Amino acid sequence: MTWQTVVAQPSELGESPFWHPDEQRLYWVDIAARQLHRADVQSGALQSWDMPSEPGCIAPAKTQGQPSGLVIALRDGIYRARQWGSALERLLPASHDAATTRFNDGKADPRGRFWAGTMYEPRDAARAELFCLDARQGRAPVLERKAGDATIANGLAWSPDARTLYWSDTTRHRTRAWDWDADSNVMGHERLFHQWPAKPAGWQPGMAGYAGRPDGAAVDIEGNYYVAMFEGARLLKLSPAGAVLAELPVPAQCPTMPCFGGADLQTLYLTTARHGRTAQELQRWPDSGCVLSLRVEVPGLPVNFFTD
16 A cells, blocks of 8 residues: 555645545645645645634535535634635634634534634643534534643544544643543543553654654544554554554654545545654655545545534
């Protein structure tokens, strides 16, 4: 299996990819460049859309069962765009201080709510939180805090039976899991899903002895959890019990988030980063920042749509 480069133009900090089944296009964000991207992977045609602040994550949206643009978590709140390039409508302001905290990883759940975690930029305290926005059936949007005790929110995903929720704290090198009731949106029985070793003192890119830290994630139809290991130059496949089943080397030091796409959901797409990386590293990994793809045997779960 060999990784392919999907779009030659790299992002600074690619994140939040999803495959849009109706459009047969791949979407993702560039947080550092404050842009949204979408691409026709067959032709390579790329469209970009400038944002007023950092887009932490996005999800496709539907209204009364029909596709209706995107939901977008920007630094200071959660917004709706009814179509690509349209005006941004703020659904709710963020409850955090936007001077030190911004939205980061997130996605829609199987029932149509939108979840977004935060990132505490000083990184010296566990002040990041996980929020859920519910605006289904035309109700007034409500933003509910669901979890905390993190510094950089990442790795949000659900099991195929919608009974387990996963969430990572990249800084602490850990992924937690909760029992989750999809209908009542209640989380319980918090537990450690997987703990990775911390970065060794003095470690530099290119050196051995560090496997990276957990960033974005996706789940396949068998319940396996695929997680991008930032600075680890690899993607890991974990079982529903948290055991490492496979390690997939990546031609970039900093993979950020996978998603499944293509008509059969057997193409694994992966965003990567180049922002703040050294010239030496970028020379070694020239595709850093690009979106990569890899064919897999087991299909992934399709993207969930935010509904309002």
